[in-house]
Amino acid sequence: MRRAAAVFLVATALAVSACGSPAAETTTSAVSSDQAVVFAAASLSTVFPEIAEASYSFDGSSGLLDQLSGGAPADVFASADKANMDKAVEAGLVDGAPVQFATNHLVLVTPVDNPAGITGLDSTLDDAKLVICAPEVPCGAASLRLAEALGVELTPVSEESKVTDVLGKVTSGEADAGLVYATDAITAGDAVETMEVPGAEEDPNTYWIARVTEAPHPEAADAFIATVTGESGQAVLGSAGFGPAQ
Structure with a gap:
């Protein structure tokens, strides 16, 4: 019965997630009653499953954050910035003090052949098709x-979600x-040309994690957070190009 209930909760979470944000990506493994349901920033989509x-x-x-505000059941919220985590705290959506677990910084990428001749975040972008994140998204706020x-x-x-x-x-x-x-550029590998942007590393985005209030699987949530912030999780994050917590 507990297993069936957990499967129902996870299925509901993913259904609400899909309705709340059509662009959301979902990765589901075999779900058990002791497995956490994790809502995490898109930039963590490659590294978190490795952890x-x-x-x-x-x-x-x-x-x-909008999905959690709408009642989507989850155990863990991992944000790519402090601003959205602060909103979660203020709204009572997370339980306890959030923990910073990584940093990341922006880079400029072009197709590998760089057809527009971009040289950096400069005037070569004036007539180019530049895409950034929307201002309300952490990478968009950092871009601005x-x-x-x-x-x-x-x-x-265009501005993406x-x-x-x-x-x-x-x-x-x-x-x-x-x-x-930078971590996304590393993931893309030879598919892009990557250019560092002056000042980006001095103003990194900080990543925060917390257990969701009334989490369906609180013990699994705490175990997941402990793994991410522990030695093994930090090693995987570092290998993926994330910087340490500040």
């Missing part, structure tokens, strides 16, 4: 901060350039 088994829903942090610090005005042709969509438009050739996290 621990769970039922995952990946999306932009703001989209995940970085551009302001450099005195550059960004004129994107998650960083993986920005990367997808670049690798498919739909965009001439995109601002993504």
